[in-house]
Amino acid sequence: MTGRTVLVTGGTGGIGGATAAGLAGLGARVGIVGRDQQRAEAAAERLRRTGGEVDVFTADVSSQREVRRLAEQVLAAYPRLDVLVNNVGGYWASRHVTEDGLERTFAVNHLAPFLLTNLLLDRLRASAPARVVTVSSGAQSMGRIDFDDLMGEHGYSGQRAYNQSKLANVMFTYELARRLEGTGVTANVLHPGVVRTAFGAEDSGTWMRLMLPVVRPFMKSPEEGARTSIYLASAPEVDGVTGQYFANARPKRSSRASHDTAAAARLWDLSARLVGLNQHTGA
Template structure:
């Protein structure tokens, strides 16, 4: 990874922080994309300390805001002609139904649409890389997921599992269609299930609700470093240089459910996503 340029979203804690430190340790230049400047600065110092590298940089990118995503992408492209790895790691899981400033249900808006727009806007520097890699962090929760086009903001019968699973299924369908559209390029797109990882994903950002539950369950979960292992593998390993459109768990490709492996559903989600973010992807 020496001198490779990497962007990691949600890099201020958990697997994002672990991935930032490890990829910097391996010689990459890492842009830690975080929504909160103060927490991001703390994470930057921590990643430098863990990795023994100063080749890390903080940048602000709030995935719930399409304007913030556009500003970050423009900032990056002004400074860096090449992007070797885009690790779409950020994610939320909220017990309460929340709506983003653009009117999206928060899981779909942050976990999928924010990353959809970010990836689309960074296509030029990804294609300029010797071998660009897009790595999307999904979850085994996709198996209970469905894209509820008839009630996409989940006004009727909201629950956290339904919302989270919908967004994680979207991550996989996005990866499949992205890989199909990138087939004639040197850019690959893969996704993964990190396992049950002890992170702050289920903790309410504003109130801290959920911290005590997570602390109690922590001994039964993987560490962020263990959870990040497959994402790091997909970002770095020569073994997967030719693989694209796959879903990995424990560094191995997995069979997907019929719903997640449906090309027509992947195309439908892509078109819907373009409409929602107001950007026609040049692919």
């Protein structure tokens, strides 16, 4: 990865931190995105001590205003961008609303990577061959896109919202791959496994608080969870491979719902409206 530039959202800890460390160790210049400046600087300093070339960007990606500011900063800092790793994500047991008036799970897990990717697409195309890697979850197999109640206004369930957002990650990736055909930019999505991180810590709910201590010993480490992200970002074996779902660094079949091309196109158009994205200019 020497000479290549990678951006990792949620790159200050957990799977994203391990992904950033792995790619920096392969020689990439890595930009890490986190909400907290102090935590992000500390994470970057740890990587620099091992010889990594690391830049820090701070943004709360639940805010579309901050996602747009982040994109502007990345474009100003990087004349080329070889890989975008959409890693950031979260789980909230109760319903929260963002400053844009959107349900937080859908906003953070789907709309943030959707908007950031679109804002960086021209730079990725200009840097081709380039890659977009999006972290989903095995929960996509239980997901359903509820077009009549995307924001969970008529009955919220944290698990249902999470499953929907992770299915949206897969459908977004497949639709992105179709739209990028012939550009030299690939788009793939992955399930990292069940990993020991601070996932859901802000609002985990009773069930998760009770179950986590039981299942934690059987979970993957962040380094193990990051292996597929690192593989898709760097491996020559996946040059030109696009529109695929991976687990354990191998292609897998995602849910039947994820292959509904009409629903994916509808989700794309709706997402573009929700983030105020001009389909023709990408701005």
